[in-house]
Amino acid sequence: MTDADGAARRRSVLAVVPPARPRKLAKVPFVELADGRLQGVVSSGSDIERVYVSSVTAGSHAYHCSTNNNRPCGGLRGAPCKHLESLADEAVLQYGVDRVARYLRVDAGDGTQTGVELLSRLDARHEPTSAAVVFSRFLRHLAYLEFPASTTVLPELHWFPSTGAGR
Numbered sequence: 001m002t003d004a005d006g007a008a009r010r011r012s013v014l015a016v017v018p019p020a021r022p023r024k025l026a027k028v029p030f031v032e033l034a035d036g037r038l039q040g041v042v043s044s045g046s047d048i049e050r051v052y053v054s055s056v057t058a059g060s061h062a063y064h065c066s067t068n069n070n071r072p073c074g075g076l077r078g079a080p081c082k083h084l085e086s087l088a089d090e091a092v093l094q095y096g097v098d099r100v101a102r103y104l105r106v107d108a109g110d111g112t113q114t115g116v117e118l119l120s121r122l123d124a125r126h127e128p129t130s131a132a133v134v135f136s137r138f139l140r141h142l143a144y145l146e147f148p149a150s151t152t153v154l155p156e157l158h159w160f161p162s163t164g165a166g167r
Contacts, residue, residue, distance in 0.1 A: 021093050028090035030138040033103045037129075038091050041068075041138045042083040052083040053131035056119070059105045062127035068135040076126055080119050088115025 029051075031040035037055045042065075044050035052073055054065040065073035065083045075081030080088075091100045092115040101108035106121050 023090055023093040028086050030134075030141065031087060031090045031094055032137075033091070033095060033100070034137075035133070038087065038100065038104060039134045040087045040090070041135065042086050045082070051135075053134045054081075054083045054087045055129055055134065056080075056084065056088070056104060056122070056124070057127070057129075058103055060127075061104065061106070061122040061124040062129075063122075063124050064127060064129045066128075066131050068131050070131055072128070078126075080124060085116045085119060088119050091115055092118065 026043065028040055028042050031038075036059070037057050039053070039055035042052045042054050044052060051068055052065050053068055054063075054073075056063045063080050063084055065076055065081050067073075073081050073083060075083065088100070092113075095103075097108055097112055097114075097118060100115070101112070101118060104118070104122070106118065108118060109121060112118055112121065
């Protein structure tokens with residue numbers, strides 16, 4: 001292996017950013033800053049078999065929430081619903097308020113500590129988006145749970161908080 005090969009290999013490795021704080025996965029099993037959006041999957045508060053795909057677009061602050069079958073959330077009544085609030089809160093736990101604010105292109109201001117507080121600072125509007133891409137990414141990540149235990153780093157799972165399990 002030449003130095004050029006080694007340098008190229010080092011540059012091609014994705015840096016895994018540790019979570020700002022550990023979080024519980026029951027309410028919001030999947031959250032990511034990707035595709036120009038804060039997006040993720042949020043469990044229903046009333047039906048254990050239903051999940052919602054929620055997102056906020058960076059810059060325009062357009063938001064949407066629907067079931068994985070693209071049925072609109074009943075809580076979208078001119079403002080972000082409780083699923084979007086849960087998503088934002090978990091994103092702040094996962095990435096930190098400053099990183100989420102920078103990604104969404106919103107001024108966090110002094111004292112903003114939660115995702116709900118961050119959402120209140122958006123000039124937001126509802127704009128329907130498809131849930132399919134986010135939900136399929138979530139399902140793909142769930143497939144990793146079928147793999148045997150390993151100490152090999154899987155950069156695609158950077159959104160999973162490190163809990164110290166197995167150490």
